Amino acid sequence: MDKQAKLLSSKLLQKHRLVEVVLNRSVLAWEEAEEGRKRSNSGAAHSHTVQVCEIVAVRKTEDEDDAQKTRKSRKEADQLHPYAFTVSYVRRTRQHQWRCADVTFHCPSQELCEQWIRVTNEQLSLLTDRPKSLLVYINPYGGKRRGKRIYEQKVAPVFRRAGISADVIVTERANHARDHLKTEANLDKYDGVVCVGGDGMFSEILHGLASRTQTDHGVDQNQPDAELVPCSLRIGIIPAGSTDCICFATVGTNDPVTSALHIIVGDSQPMDVCSVHHNDSFLRFSVSLLGYGFYGDLLTDSERKRWLGPARYDLSGVKTFLSHNYYEGTVSFLPAEDNLGSPRDKLQCRSGCRICQHKPSSNDQHGEMSDEKEKSAKGCSSGWTTIHGKFIAINAASMSCACPRSPKGLSPSAHLADGTTDLILVRKCSRLDFFKHLLRHTNKDDQFDHSFVEVHRVRKFRFQPRHHELLSLEDLSEPVQKKAFSPICSAQTTCSYSAAHSSWTCDGEILPHAAIQVSVQCQLIRLFARGIEEQQQQQFVFEDPCTLWPLEQSTN
Numbered sequence: 001m002d003k004q005a006k007l008l009s010s011k012l013l014q015k016h017r018l019v020e021v022v023l024n025r026s027v028l029a030w031e032e033a034e035e036g037r038k039r040s041n042s043g044a045a046h047s048h049t050v051q052v053c054e055i056v057a058v059r060k061t062e063d064e065d066d067a068q069k070t071r072k073s074r075k076e077a078d079q080l081h082p083y084a085f086t087v088s089y090v091r092r093t094r095q096h097q098w099r100c101a102d103v104t105f106h107c108p109s110q111e112l113c114e115q116w117i118r119v120t121n122e123q124l125s126l127l128t129d130r131p132k133s134l135l136v137y138i139n140p141y142g143g144k145r146r147g148k149r150i151y152e153q154k155v156a157p158v159f160r161r162a163g164i165s166a167d168v169i170v171t172e173r174a175n176h177a178r179d180h181l182k183t184e185a186n187l188d189k190y191d192g193v194v195c196v197g198g199d200g201m202f203s204e205i206l207h208g209l210a211s212r213t214q215t216d217h218g219v220d221q222n223q224p225d226a227e228l229v230p231c232s233l234r235i236g237i238i239p240a241g242s243t244d245c246i247c248f249a250t251v252g253t254n255d256p257v258t259s260a261l262h263i264i265v266g267d268s269q270p271m272d273v274c275s276v277h278h279n280d281s282f283l284r285f286s287v288s289l290l291g292y293g294f295y296g297d298l299l300t301d302s303e304r305k306r307w308l309g310p311a312r313y314d315l316s317g318v319k320t321f322l323s324h325n326y327y328e329g330t331v332s333f334l335p336a337e338d339n340l341g342s343p344r345d346k347l348q349c350r351s352g353c354r355i356c357q358h359k360p361s362s363n364d365q366h367g368e369m370s371d372e373k374e375k376s377a378k379g380c381s382s383g384w385t386t387i388h389g390k391f392i393a394i395n396a397a398s399m400s401c402a403c404p405r406s407p408k409g410l411s412p413s414a415h416l417a418d419g420t421t422d423l424i425l426v427r428k429c430s431r432l433d434f435f436k437h438l439l440r441h442t443n444k445d446d447q448f449d450h451s452f453v454e455v456h457r458v459r460k461f462r463f464q465p466r467h468h469e470l471l472s473l474e475d476l477s478e479p480v481q482k483k484a485f486s487p488i489c490s491a492q493t494t495c496s497y498s499a500a501h502s503s504w505t506c507d508g509e510i511l512p513h514a515a516i517q518v519s520v521q522c523q524l525i526r527l528f529a530r531g532i533e534e535q536q537q538q539q540f541v542f543e544d545p546c547t548l549w550p551l552e553q554s555t556n
């Protein structure tokens with residue numbers, strides 16, 4: 001099929017200029033017609049191009065719509081081109097932000113106007129990746145408690161314009177969305193699930209959808225080696241949380257309108273999910289940060305300060321930094337193959353990332369090695385590596401974890417969909433050294449370039465805190481978290497013996513066990529996103545700027 005073949009070509013009026021408008025299967029383009037240029041004595045024609053896949057909608061222009069925008073040209077339009085249609089499309093602005101822009105064309109006859117609308121809509125209907133029906137969960141209490149307003153004012157109008165129908169559920173309690181997805185929701189009705197909230201809300205959707213998928217396929221997710229079935233519905237994130245790191249790392253910004261537009265155009269970004277087990281029982285899934293020590297303690301403390309909103313992380317951050325605790329334990333990991341790069345190679349994961357497109361073979365589809373190889377590896381020699389030490393932090397970043405606090409993230413070269421996680425070990429060091437390491441998350445310096453930091457790209461890992469047996473005997477009547485709330489050991493004091501252990505934070509949730517086994521499930525889910533775009537595509541600046549809507553008002 002010739003993508004360049006013209007489907008329609010007409011001379012139409014756009015504002016007060018006569019323009020040649022062309023539609024083919026891939027683009028809608030217009031430029032000032034020759035006679036218009038001669039009349040206005042202008043030089044080269046400015047041409048404008050919109051990818052058909054980035055057209056949001058086309059509609060007959062209502063008089064009221066048009067009146068305000070083209071008051072100057074109304075007289076001429078009324079006389080010669082009284083019929084008009086408006087195309088809404090994606091326009092890139094700054095720093096990965098998208099906006100919905102409108103351009104209106106006036107036609108000399110109703111027939112021609114209707115033909116343009118019909119043929120453009122026919123092309124849009126061929127874009128089968130676009131969702132028509134969505135299930136939306138709004139957390140009214142996430143972030144700065146603006147989820148409902150953000151959805152109603154910024155997102156719903158764009159969905160309506162794109163002809164998307166949405167069933168909206170405002171959650172009434174924590175885990176409402178997860179439980180609804182797990183057992184109640186009629187998922188056949190929908191083309192995707194959207195959450196309005198932060199990383200915690202996303203985690204609810206992930207758990208609901210992934211568990212439901214395993215149940216529907218008879219897979220027992222308690223088995224650490226079970227081959228999990230990928231979820232068929234894509235997930236959209238409208239950011240309205242405190243960190244929004246999953247949105248930021250998959251879209252490049254945490255802007256609700258941008259996310260809504262990625263949903264409308266039907267983008268698809270596969271994503272790795274870590275499954276976390278304690279012995280033979282499933283604990284949780286993680287897509288961003290699994291952190292023990294510094295981040296575990298920080299999150300444990302910040303949960304008690306939820307009322308402070310996003311500022312809780314800074315306060316608990318300073319407090320945890322000053323406590324300067326370290327924890328002893330054993331980490332074992334199964335390194336990823338060399339062709340998947342290394343956390344220090346500076347090959348960042350971007351839209352269409354080559355590393356993530358490398359399809360794992362059926363043997364290592366879910367981060368598995370061949371049975372033979374893994375058995376010998378577990379034995380000790382090849383494959384698994386074991387490190388015993390005293391750690392200030394043990395972090396596993398399955399994606400960069402870029403967010404406004406740390407624009408390059410915890411592991412800047414981690415990949416969204418390569419089937420691996422970057423395991424970062426920060427050993428006991430001085431407070432000043434740890435501060436230097438933290439500071440490097442906010443600037444261009446390499447945070448791994450310290451003698452006390454090492455980083456490994458892995459498919460699986462395990463952690464065993466020191467004296468676990470002793471602790472569990474001692475603490476049979478006491479939940480592990482309680483103990484973990486009050487770490488005893490501080491790196492400046494000499495700790496000859498310590499039974500203290502931290503907790504794992506798993507995408508912001510605290511896990512009830514310190515001894516865990518983690519396995520990366522390659523591309524278990526897909527998001528309505530496309531990864532971070534390398535370069536902003538060239539945008540044409542209109543002499544008469546198109547309307548950007550919804551009106552840019554700050555709700556953040």
Ligand SMILES: CCCCCCCCCCCCC/C=C/[C@@H](O)[C@H](CO)NC(=O)CCCCCCCCCCCCCCC
Binds near residue numbers: 299314507
């Ligand atoms: C000197 C400045 C150092 C700044 C260092 C910034 C590093 C930031 C790294 C952020 C990584 C976020 C990963 C995302 C994880 C999400 O799944 C999870 C759920 O939303 N959020 C958090 O865990 C929330 C994590 C929030 C982390 C906040 C860290 C704040 C650290 C402050 C340290 C202060 C030292 C001050 C010394 C005087």
Ligand SMILES: Nc1ncnc2c1ncn2[C@@H]1O[C@H](COP(=O)(O)OP(=O)(O)OP(=O)(O)O)[C@@H](O)[C@H]1O
Binds near residue numbers: 176198202240242
């Ligand atoms: N109606 C509700 N009432 C109370 N808690 C809720 C409700 N709906 C969802 N939650 C819970 O609120 C928690 C936090 O929500 P969310 O992730 O949206 O915001 P956040 O924590 O401010 O942001 P982030 O996770 O990005 O740091 C989630 O773990 C979710 O389970």
Ligand SMILES: [Ca+2]
Binds near residue numbers: 398416419
């Ligand atoms: Ca990954």
